[in-house]
Amino acid sequence: MKRTFGALALLFILGVLLIVAHPNYGLKFGLGGKEWQGYRYTDQYYIEHGIEEVGGTNIVTDIVFDYRGYDTIGEATVLFTAIAGAVALLRRWREDYE
Amino acid sequence: MSEDMGLIVKTMARATIPLIGIFGAYVIAHGHITPGGGFQGGATIAGAGVLFLIAFGLREAEEHYNHKLYSVLEGLGGLTFLGASMLGLSVAFFYNVLWHKGGVFAGEPGTLLSAGYLPIMNLAVGLKVFTGLVSAMMAISLYRRWKE
Secondary structure, X not given: OHHHHHHHHHHHHHHHHHHXXXXXXXXXXXXXXXXXXXXXXXXXXXXXHHHHHOOOOOHHHHHHHHHOHHHHHHHHHHHHHHHHHHHHXXXXXXXXXX | OOOOOOHHHHHHHHHHHHHHHHHHHHHHHOOOOOOOOHHHHHHHHHHHHHHHHHHHOHHHHHHOOOHHHHHHHHHHHHHHHHHHHOOOOOOOOOXXXXXXXXXXXXXXXXXXXXXXXXXXXXXXXXXXXXXXXXXXXXXXXXXXXXXX
């Protein structure tokens, strides 16, 4: 009974979120006033302007390396830090040399 | 129990490792034209390294692995990425100056020499991901604490 109620509550919350986040009749917030859709949904802008602004025909690479370049720098830093930490933790310690 | 696998696996690995490497290099070099890019291609080439380690064993892989060289190459990849992003610093960070000002890297969109700094960044990120993943793999397999 409790599990059924919990599942129904989750389903209800999901439905409410789907209605609230829908671009046509959901909540409107953020920049732009009338032009709010242009600021919130940028995918069409990337598809139309990506080739002339960045030059690559692979739009994903345009986004990853130009529009969202800071994200890629952070990702590279995370990879570097993870490998440096793994090598620093796993390397031979002083008592291992006998 | 011997460390490496049998003759069949080793022969197959000898045949497939160059093909995997070539495919990864293709994915990196064409990252701005076709699906894929530096991360994916670098991970593909690192998969060839994993295959080498599994098929030929740890002793054989340790002979072909130079830790200093891989560290230097990883740092070089990261610094190249950072330097390419700073090329257009007079306008903005991550400004694609090689594409907007023209030159060698500003060809027709869809050709190999186009898209400004994107090929350079793809090469740098691919090198960085490949060397980093191989370093992590060798660290995990070399520095284990349990006895044989």
